Amino acid sequence: MSNSMRGVYTSLAQIRRTVFREVARLAYESQSGDYGWVDELPYEIIPGDVATYRESVFLERAIVGERIRLAMGLPLQGVDKPAKLSEGVAEAAKPETYYQPPLINVIKFACNACEENSYKVSDACQGCLAHPCREICPKGAITFKDKKAYIDQEKCIKCGRCANVCPYGAIQHHARPCAVACGMNAISSDEQGRAQIDYSKCVSCGQCLVNCPFGAIADKSQIFQVIQAILAGEEVIAEVAPAFVGQFGGKGNVDKLREAFKALGFTGMEEVALGADLCAVQEAEDFLEEVPDKIPFMGTSCCPAWSVMAKMEFPEHADCVSMALTPMTLTARLIRKQHPNAKIVFVGPCSAKKLEAQRKSVKSEVDFVLTFEEMAGMMEAKDIDYTRLAGEGSSDFEVASADGRSFAVAGGVANAVVNAIHREHPDMDVKVTNAEGLDECRKMMKAAIKGKFNGYLLEGMACPGGCVAGAGTLQPINKTAGAVKLYSKKAPIKTAPENAYCELIHDLERDADGHRADADVVAESAEALKPAEDAEE
Template structure:
């Protein structure tokens, strides 16, 4: 028997699915693999509890307690029983995937959602759009352009690719308007709800007394997915990013209408390799319309800068401008939220990113986070517009979605597509 890794099994199954031989591929893997193969196949093909993302495949007493999954989980959702085996406490688990990243023995895995989509992509009867996170730039090679990534995705069977940065631009307007409305005097503050499901999960599950301060915007992923489906009602939407936690966010009851499937950069690289696609060799299909602000959401401080720049642009006379503070990594985020809970208010705009460096430090990135930040900053500098207020593409997109004025984004009825309800605290 051959000891097959979870990643190897996923890659082999993708190849078999594109060749129209998935059943044969599954049987072949079962015959050549060890005793864990059937479990791996189950989760690699989208099996398991539909509401969960992280699964324990087998018991683990591997002696990695000092550097393993329990230490990596700063939400304290992982315990060990008297035999040293892992127990995941679902009530605290944020599905961030940090434990999956450090598990060296494939005892913990995250569900793969791509393979059930292959037949849809192959027959092309239903348009499937890829929406890709702002942190994608540079992930598939330093010289690979957004247009080449788009062309590679079209080769896989996607109808098109939309940069989520474009919807980060739209939500920047929303956040600026929220700040304008809610921060009227010294001591007022907001917690941005943008981007990071781990940050939102911390507020919802642990720091619930701060919930009244969280802005009611959906993430750029959800905004993009909903907009695509509003403009193309029969479409399916696949989000591509660095984050395992996005798989859980897409399943949350109040936003699960937006995105059908989530895959990570690491998974997409494996998919490209399985079917023999090299983005660097593709003829570019360039269509880039996002602003600097939307593009830099991928790194720590990007949301704060984007919203601050936009507020100055649309509310230049507002007395209180944004004084932001950021935290990245769960440990820093928890400390910043605890300080706010304790009344140690030293800012009026709080930004939290669960991964160190922001999304460029996600568990399934392909390059070093520092290098990812450089690519993101450079891509931001290349944008034709600093803020969405100066971006004619953003303004035209808003009109196509029914927003005649920027202020319509603050209209409760009109802006449902970009809004969600958070608990009001305890």
């Protein structure tokens, strides 16, 4: 899975963030019910008559127009029928409105129609005497023309042996970057060669949208709806994922972040690391109770893209993935106990959390989900410089443990669960393995099913590096990982069981009907991903 562009501030990142900023700015300013500004916004973002990035300023504006609609949670319009950009905004302005599926969208006329999968000979070919490429090709697809190797694409089976054996590295593999980044093999080409997503496979990890160098893939946002709830005078409380450290500058000062949320109109902010502690304790209990007597191994639950993939592709072993509620949900339920009428907003690095929050089989208590990138847009719209804030505000809860704050980094979840087990069983040997990226997660699951990891705790993370590499992050992955580790060391308690709120875990984990397990997670996630009938294909 590619991560080559992550942490590099490109013109695409600038456009994305400009759209979030401007949608937020105008949402805060326009309280009259007049949404004509939506139609004018592409001209403000892309002024003048000279194209900057693409062949035409009209194309640039059209693409930005679609991005504006997605940033407001609206479906794509396409260019094949006359329509105002602001169509449907009045409905979307209601604070309780949720985006219509699909969540991840391909803006077709922004797509470069990249080659899906091919091997081609470059000018580096020397037409050598040995021509090992020709000798090794199992299908006889390689011949020599004008002393250069030539690959017959009709015969080629894309095995890559020729590229591996060429002494000059003259044979190159061309692949669509979004498809390379997709660990679910959910991206193919339509009739025009443009990317299309198979929503029956997609788990909404968002890696395609941050790896497309043409900015043709985007997810829907709820910036607009969150601001509407704030303007309506609702009690709006943010819960912020552990990966927040360093995302907005600075070194993880929670008091500064609380002040920033207050300036945005939120009534409070809590750390999701609280729920991470509860999740670790629950998974430790489950592991002790079920492995190996009931199940041969146990996978962690906190990454929704990993857990949905595991349950979808290995249904006969779905019970081997923990049914513990995620830190997002446990934190929201903790907040809900003290603020029964509040709107709760999860702010984090992850696209897949947008789907998790919408599940109906297990109520998450989360009303809206924003990414750090969307949150940064809101802060820019209000001219908030996080690093210059004095830092003020209070929490309803005690701080989380060092282990809970470390959930954001690959290996952190498993480590927290092991430490929770050792609290009661200090001499127990808990074997652990972890995988980053859905391709590696799949390999891990296959190996576990074959018996390689009997008695193990498996940590799966859809994003390489963990949550710090989520699609909605702002900073380089390694930089954030280091900042999270430093911040976690400042916690006054070290392990999850030391968190006093862990006593509430059995109360929080059950819905009103007494159910704990999310039996319908796969079917529901697939349903939430499918496009609405009137949405653009």
